[in-house]
Structures are given as C-alpha cells and as structure tokens.
Amino acid sequence: MKIAIEGCCHGHLDEIYGSLKLLEQRDNCKIDLLLICGDFQAVRNQADLRCMSVPLKYQRLGQFWKYYSGKAKAPYLTIFIGGNHEASNHLWELYHGGWVCENIYYLGHAGVINYKGLRIGGVSGIFKHGDYKRGHYEKFPYNPSELRSAYHVREYDVRKLLQIRKPMDVFLSHDWPQGIEHCGDLAQLLREKSFLSDDIRSKTLGSPPSKDLLLKLKPDYWFSAHLHVRYPAVVDHDKSAQKNVLKAGDGDATSGVTKFLSLDKCMPRRQFLQVVDIPSSKSNDEELRYDLEWLAITKALHPYLSLNRESTPLPTDEEMQSMIEQEMMFLNMQVDMDELDLKIPKNFEATCEVYDKS
Numbered sequence: 001m002k003i004a005i006e007g008c009c010h011g012h013l014d015e016i017y018g019s020l021k022l023l024e025q026r027d028n029c030k031i032d033l034l035l036i037c038g039d040f041q042a043v044r045n046q047a048d049l050r051c052m053s054v055p056l057k058y059q060r061l062g063q064f065w066k067y068y069s070g071k072a073k074a075p076y077l078t079i080f081i082g083g084n085h086e087a088s089n090h091l092w093e094l095y096h097g098g099w100v101c102e103n104i105y106y107l108g109h110a111g112v113i114n115y116k117g118l119r120i121g122g123v124s125g126i127f128k129h130g131d132y133k134r135g136h137y138e139k140f141p142y143n144p145s146e147l148r149s150a151y152h153v154r155e156y157d158v159r160k161l162l163q164i165r166k167p168m169d170v171f172l173s174h175d176w177p178q179g180i181e182h183c184g185d186l187a188q189l190l191r192e193k194s195f196l197s198d199d200i201r202s203k204t205l206g207s208p209p210s211k212d213l214l215l216k217l218k219p220d221y222w223f224s225a226h227l228h229v230r231y232p233a234v235v236d237h238d239k240s241a242q243k244n245v246l247k248a249g250d251g252d253a254t255s256g257v258t259k260f261l262s263l264d265k266c267m268p269r270r271q272f273l274q275v276v277d278i279p280s281s282k283s284n285d286e287e288l289r290y291d292l293e294w295l296a297i298t299k300a301l302h303p304y305l306s307l308n309r310e311s312t313p314l315p316t317d318e319e320m321q322s323m324i325e326q327e328m329m330f331l332n333m334q335v336d337m338d339e340l341d342l343k344i345p346k347n348f349e350a351t352c353e354v355y356d357k358s
Contacts, residue, residue, distance in 0.1 A: 001032045001116055001280035003170075004076070007225035007263030007272045008039040008083065011062020015266055017075050019273055031275065033115060034076045037225035037263065038083025038124065038174030042100045044068045045355040048087035051140065053147045061355060067101045069354040074103040077115075077288075081107050082124030083174040083226065088150035089140045091124070096298065099348035105288060107172070109136075110157035112164065112294035113344065117281035119291065121217070122172035123161060126226065127207035128152040135306030156304065156311060158209040161217070163297050163320055168219040169278065175226045177214045178206035179246040180260055184233030193229050214258060215240055221276065224262040230271035233260040288344040292335070296327035 004023075006016055020031050042064050043049050049059055066072040082091050094100065097108030107113065112121040131152035138150040181189060181200055190197055199205035214222060218237050235258040236249030249257035264270040300323040306312040315323070334340035 001278055002029055003276050003278055004031050004034045005223050005263060005274045005276060006036045008265035009036045010039050010265055011041040011060060011064055012266040013063045020076060031076055034078045035172060035223060036080035037172050037223050038081050039085045040080045041086060042090050043087045044090060045353055048090055051089040051142060052085060052087050054085050065355040078104040079107060081122040081172045081174060082151060084126045084151050086151055102348055110161050112291040114289040114291050116285055118169045120170045121168055123153060123157060125151040125153045126175040127209055133311055135308045135311045137309040153209060159314055160297050160301055161213055163324055164217055164293060166293050168217045170221045171217060171219040173210045173224050176206040176224050176262060177210040178208045179211055180233050181205060183235050183246050183248040184231055189231055219258055222258050222260045228265050230264055231262045235260060289342045290344055292331055296324050296331055300324045300327045
C-alpha cells in the first residue's frame with residue numbers, strides 16, 4: 001500500500017493534493033492514503049481564524065473551508081493530527097477524533113484507528129512542561145494564554161497511549177520524540193538548521209512524552225513535522241532499551257527498529273511530501289475502522305478526563321490494565337454477537353457557518 005506523508009499542511013490542501021496527482025502521473029502509481037503530521041489548520045470561517053495561535057501577519061483563511069463547505073472534495077482519504085497552529089475550537093469538537101469534512105479524518109487529541117489492516121495511531125499538539133499535567137480546561141472564547149495552551153499535549157492523553165499492548169504499525173506526532181536527532185545524520189541536520197544546536201546540546205529538543213511513546217509502542221514507522229526540515233532516522237529498540245535513550249539502528253524494519261521521518265512544510269522547493277510503501281493485509285477494505293483496544297482504553301479511562309485546570313489523578317498502570325481488560329471482554333462479546341460494528345461511519349455534518357467569499 002502506498003501511503004503519502006505530508007509534513008506541516010498550513011491549509012495548503014490544493015497544493016498537496018495537486019502534487020500527489022502529478023506524482024501518480026509521473027510514476028504511474030496509485031496513492032492509497034495521505035497522512036498529515038499537524039498544523040493542518042481546519043479553519044471553516046473567520047471566527048475559527050481567531051482561535052488559532054498564529055502571528056497576525058501569518059493569519060490566512062487557507063483552503064480547508066472549500067472542503068468543509070462541499071465546494072471541493074479530498075481526492076485521497078486523508079488522516080491528520082493537530083499541531084501548534086490549529087483552530088483549537090474546531091478540533092476540540094472532535095476530541096476523540098472524527099470527520100472534519102468528507103474524506104478527511106482527524107485522529108483526535110490522541111487516537112488509534114485501522115485502515116486496510118494497518119494500525120495507525122497519533123498524538124496531537126506539542127509538549128510544554130508547564131501544561132503537561134493540567135486538565136483540558138480551555139474554553140471558547142480563549143484568552144491569549146489559553147490560545148496557546150489549548151494545543152499543548154496532556155499527560156492524560158499520553159498515559160492512555162502508553163496502555164497500548166498490541167503492535168503499532170504507524171504513529172504520528174507533530175513535534176519530534178526527544179533524542180531522535182541522534183539516530184540520523186545529525187551533522188546534515190545542523191547544516192540545514194544550525195539554530196537547533198543549543199537545544200540539542202541542552203537536550204531540550206523534542207518531546208519527552210513522545211520519546212516514552214516511541215520506546216514503549218515501538219511502531220514500524222513514526223512520522224513528524226514541526227521543525228520544517230526533512231530528516232530520516234532509524235531507532236534500534238534493542239540498543240535503546242538498555243539505557244532508556246534512543247539509539248540509532250540499521251534500517252531493517254524486521255529487527256525491532258522504528259523508521260522515523262520528519263518532513264518540511266508545504267511550500268515551493270521544499271521536501272514536504274514522501275510516499276512510503278507499507279505492506280497491508282486487507283487491501284480490499286476501503287473503510288476506516290475503530291481500533292478495539294483503543295476503544296477499551298478510552299472507555300476505561302474516560303472518568304479521569306478532566307475539564308478543569310487541575311488534572312484528575314490517574315490510577316497505576318496495573319489498575320488501568322485491569323480496567324481495560326474488563327472493557328475488552330465486554331467489547332469482544334459485543335463483536336461476537338454482532339452488536340458492535342467497528343466500521344467508522346461516514347457521518348460528517350457541518351456544525352457552523354461556512355466562510356462566504358462574497
């Protein structure tokens with residue numbers, strides 16, 4: 001299965017889809033799926049634009065409104081996560097994930113779904129130490145501080161992902177896992193982005209929670225964006241497990257490694273797209289499907305979702321696993337009795353006024 005990976009979208013859907021069509025014509029191939037690694041900017045109207053943390057000179061309505069209104073349709077099934085420049089009011093409506101328009105699916109603040117036998121997970125936002133242990137307290141209309149904190153990753157969402165036990169094929173994050181820069185050509189990275197040297201030296205580049213997720217989930221592929229540079233790397237989990245730090249591997253995806261790739265933003269002469277061939281076990285299934293284990297995790301831990309500034313204390317991992325196992329038993333019983341359909345319904349509905357150019 002051919003999966004296209006996009007770095008930061010910044011609302012340039014027309015250019016991304018146009019590039020994929022040109023690529024298909026040039027290489028005589030078919031793209032099955034597009035994954036976008038954040039800064040998607042699902043801006044429906046000017047009110048959404050005011051809910052996005054972007055300097056005034058960079059505020060642009062973008063092209064998403066055309067897809068939301070039905071004036072355009074995404075020609076490729078598209079899955080995306082949030083970054084640090086999003087219409088947070090819109091994405092909060094789909095905290096657990098859902099369709100933002102026809103054929104474009106948001107993974108949620110954290111989520112796992114299945115497509116053609118592939119298990120695809122992701123976490124939205126970026127890491128900020130001061131907000132990590134807070135609840136999801138931000139409410140529209142946002143004050144200037146909440147406008148930024150709304151897209152900061154929370155421990156609650158990461159702890160849910162850390163409960164996953166079954167193998168993960170693909171994982172998306174906006175910012176990089178901490179330490180991943182040491183698993184690729186660091187000298188080349190610094191030639192392109194020399195300003196990163198201080199953060200690398202002080203070990204503050206990247207997200208510590210994403211590093212924990214990478215070491216725990218060990219996906220075959222991990223895709224990111226945020227730093228506006230193409231950067232491939234390979235993590236050897238056998239070496240990394242010894243000291244709980246990321247160690248470089250040899251690129252063999254069958255021997256306990258993760259292939260990492262970060263891409264640039266969608267702009268001319270930038271490396272913002274890459275097509276990856278990933279084997280798929282269910283090539284005829286064109287539907288997105290809910291992930292049974294993730295449903296169990298979400299249901300078991302929903303009582304601990306805090307909508308206040310202070311987070312709700314979480315149980316131990318052992319207690320959480322016991323709760324999740326009970327939910328899994330119940331869900332499996334529902335599947336066996338044909339009372340639970342894991343196919344994600346194509347039930348997009350517009351929830352607000354759409355931008356009108358006139």
